[in-house]
Amino acid sequence: MADSNADRALEALATEERRFPPAATFTAQANTRDRSLYEHAERDFEGFWAEQARTLDWRKPFGKVLEWEAPYAKWFADGELNVAENCLDRHVRAGRGARVAYHWEGEPGDARTVTYADLLALTNRCANALGELGVRTGDRVAIYMPMIPELPAAMLACARIGAPFTVVFAGFSAEALSGRIEDAEAKVLITADGGYRKGGVVPLKKNADDAVARTTTIEHVLVVRRTTQEVPWTAGRDVWWHELVERQSPECAAVSLPAEHMLYLLYTSGTTAKPKGIVHTTGGYLTGVSATHRYVFDIKDDDVFWCAADIGWVTGHSYIVFGPLANGTTSVMYEGTPDFPDKDRWWQVIEKYRVTVLYCAPTAIRTFMKWGDGYVRKHDLRSLRLLGSVGEPINPEAWLWYQETIGGGRCPIVDTWWMTETGMILITPLPGVVTTKPGSATFPFPGVKADVVDDAGRSVPPGGAGYLVLERPWPAMLRGIYKDDRRYRETYWSRFPGRYFAGDGAKRDAEGYLWLMGRVDDVMKISGHRISTTEVESALVSHPKVAEAAVIGREDPVTGQAIFAFVTLRSGNESSDALSVELREHVVKGIGAIARPKTIMFSPDLPKTRSGKIMRRLLRDIANGVPLGDTTTLADASVVETIRTATGAED
Numbered sequence: 001m002a003d004s005n006a007d008r009a010l011e012a013l014a015t016e017e018r019r020f021p022p023a024a025t026f027t028a029q030a031n032t033r034d035r036s037l038y039e040h041a042e043r044d045f046e047g048f049w050a051e052q053a054r055t056l057d058w059r060k061p062f063g064k065v066l067e068w069e070a071p072y073a074k075w076f077a078d079g080e081l082n083v084a085e086n087c088l089d090r091h092v093r094a095g096r097g098a099r100v101a102y103h104w105e106g107e108p109g110d111a112r113t114v115t116y117a118d119l120l121a122l123t124n125r126c127a128n129a130l131g132e133l134g135v136r137t138g139d140r141v142a143i144y145m146p147m148i149p150e151l152p153a154a155m156l157a158c159a160r161i162g163a164p165f166t167v168v169f170a171g172f173s174a175e176a177l178s179g180r181i182e183d184a185e186a187k188v189l190i191t192a193d194g195g196y197r198k199g200g201v202v203p204l205k206k207n208a209d210d211a212v213a214r215t216t217t218i219e220h221v222l223v224v225r226r227t228t229q230e231v232p233w234t235a236g237r238d239v240w241w242h243e244l245v246e247r248q249s250p251e252c253a254a255v256s257l258p259a260e261h262m263l264y265l266l267y268t269s270g271t272t273a274k275p276k277g278i279v280h281t282t283g284g285y286l287t288g289v290s291a292t293h294r295y296v297f298d299i300k301d302d303d304v305f306w307c308a309a310d311i312g313w314v315t316g317h318s319y320i321v322f323g324p325l326a327n328g329t330t331s332v333m334y335e336g337t338p339d340f341p342d343k344d345r346w347w348q349v350i351e352k353y354r355v356t357v358l359y360c361a362p363t364a365i366r367t368f369m370k371w372g373d374g375y376v377r378k379h380d381l382r383s384l385r386l387l388g389s390v391g392e393p394i395n396p397e398a399w400l401w402y403q404e405t406i407g408g409g410r411c412p413i414v415d416t417w418w419m420t421e422t423g424m425i426l427i428t429p430l431p432g433v434v435t436t437k438p439g440s441a442t443f444p445f446p447g448v449k450a451d452v453v454d455d456a457g458r459s460v461p462p463g464g465a466g467y468l469v470l471e472r473p474w475p476a477m478l479r480g481i482y483k484d485d486r487r488y489r490e491t492y493w494s495r496f497p498g499r500y501f502a503g504d505g506a507k508r509d510a511e512g513y514l515w516l517m518g519r520v521d522d523v524m525k526i527s528g529h530r531i532s533t534t535e536v537e538s539a540l541v542s543h544p545k546v547a548e549a550a551v552i553g554r555e556d557p558v559t560g561q562a563i564f565a566f567v568t569l570r571s572g573n574e575s576s577d578a579l580s581v582e583l584r585e586h587v588v589k590g591i592g593a594i595a596r597p598k599t600i601m602f603s604p605d606l607p608k609t610r611s612g613k614i615m616r617r618l619l620r621d622i623a624n625g626v627p628l629g630d631t632t633t634l635a636d637a638s639v640v641e642t643i644r645t646a647t648g649a650e651d
């Protein structure tokens with residue numbers, strides 16, 4: 001288990017007596033004010049989701065709600081719709097074309113206001129351009145872009161013509177991008193010349209070229225000009241967005257698609273080195289993200305919603321693009337980092353656009369705490385009325401700081417638990433209804449059923465800890481792992497047959513509140529980013545000087561977990577600070593900067609069982625400085641002492 005998270009959650013559970021009931025004034029205006037949504041969903045689970053689905057426009061209405069043959073779900077399967085039409089056309093048709101879809105803020109300080117009518121025209125032009133490049137319904141498109149309005153437009157353009165897309169976070173390396181292109185067998189790659197980050201320029205086109213060189217399926221690379229730096233160019237293959245897209249017609253018919261048509265693939269880390277392509281489909285996904293966006297964030301027409309994630313992660317897919325756009329919401333989209341040009345950039349953005357709802361990760365909150373209240377106090381944040389948290393457990397101290405210092409004591413906090421695989425928020429308070437406790441994600445969303453079970457799959461009594469499982473399907477759930485059905489069944493459905501195994505540890509207190517405690521597998525959460533220990537290990541051992549590596553997540557006060565790597569060198573190589581830097585950069589090259597190990601510890605040996613398995617649990621305890629448990633299964637117990645002494649010295 002992720003010790004840092006578990007420790008925080010346990011400490012919170014033991015000491016947390018504070019309760020925050022919703023203010024009467026908040027409840028009085030809330031989209032849902034009582035338990036009726038919970039009751040409706042319990043009484044008639046399928047009827048509840050059908051009602052949510054009917055808030056969308058269907059080209060062909062669905063008759064069936066759910067077909068469930070565990071572990072395969074189909075939602076609204078005989079219905080047809082188009083995601084882009086639901087996110088754009090229907091708002092424009094309803095006379096709301098002049099509403100702002102995105103207040104876009106570039107890192108250097110440039111800004112664009114993108115209305116629903118603008119976004120529709122941009123999307124249609126892009127869809128027509130993709131058609132000209134030979135993309136047809138069913139073809140896959142890879143997207144590797146900075147946080148600019150062309151990114152959601154590209155995703156919606158794919159959705160419009162029924163071409164499943166896969167967005168690869170712009171912080172991933174060329175190598176990581178090539179693996180995803182290859183697995184998805186993408187025909188076209190959409191990228192940009194570069195993107196701005198911390199005042200510098202990220203060479204996206206160069207990375208894209210390096211990636212494409214290692215793959216065989218890409219026919220064209222469509223390139224947005226963002227930074228105007230010189231880029232390598234392959235004539236015939238590469239096409240400028242401003243040349244191809246801008247000359248297209250702003251009209252493009254949306255394709256009527258079956259509800260179970262694949263909308264996108266999103267690659268995420270599991271317990272092996274190879275990321276999994278998580279499959280999301282059309283009707284159920286849009287139903288789930290729009291309903292949760294509406295109720296969890298209590299969204300109204302006059303809200304300015306800011307989900308401060310990157311669109312390259314699932315949080316951005318669901319709550320920057322599809323949920324808010326389906327609801328006709330005005331969002332803020334920000335390109336850069338929170339500390340450029342200074343550490344008050346977020347608060348300046350909130351003041352500038354009068355943001356009412358902010359959704360971000362605990363790691364960001366802890367970073368702002370560290371930077372100090374001064375940066376916050378420089379700005380007027382009184383427009384805020386609701387705050388959200390996602391990505392990892394939030395410790396009560398950060399929760400309380402968020403509420404007081406950012407929320408001015410008046411904003412409810414929604415701590416939302418979910419995953420790439422779940423597509424939508426599953427465990428969360430409804431802000432007008434549920435009394436919150438700092439550090440608890442509280443209860444399942446209406447219609448969602450969760451349990452905490454022991455090793456044998458028995459529900460643990462109140463106060464107990466165990467594994468989080470989901471007891472029934474939900475509309476935005478993954479439909480599988482792309483081209484790997486066996487891995488789908490094994491990863492999520494074999495540990496507790498018929499129930500979805502999330503991979504998270506959880507506790508349920510005497511009042512039924514859920515407290516998430518972090519991963520129980522080899523997945524780490526570094527600043528809310530999901531990375532597997534094996535992925536980093538395999539990047540390390542691909543270096544010629546490395547014989548073996550064992551990677552663990554070590555407790556970190558700001559990033560939640562930090563990457564700690566134990567490395568054994570091949571004989572004839574000496575450890576040194578220079579080699580440590582070289583290895584860290586080797587991992588960056590293999591995966592991306594988010595996977596750069598914080599600490600590398602050279603060790604002549606790694607603790608192994610007699611059958612040769614590396615004992616990661618021991619290494620984790622060593623790195624976290626906790627007392628060691630049973631070491632009797634070790635082949636060579638002295639190894640532990642050697643490492644521990646070295647680690648102690650390192651501290």
Ligand code: 7RM
Binds near residue numbers: 502529
């Ligand atoms: C949305 C996202 C999923 C993992 C999940 C958890 C952790 C996410 C919370 C949380 C405690 C939360 N998708 N997680 N939200 N833990 N409280 N509110 O993060 O696929 O990247 O990661 O994130 O461990 O399994 S993800």
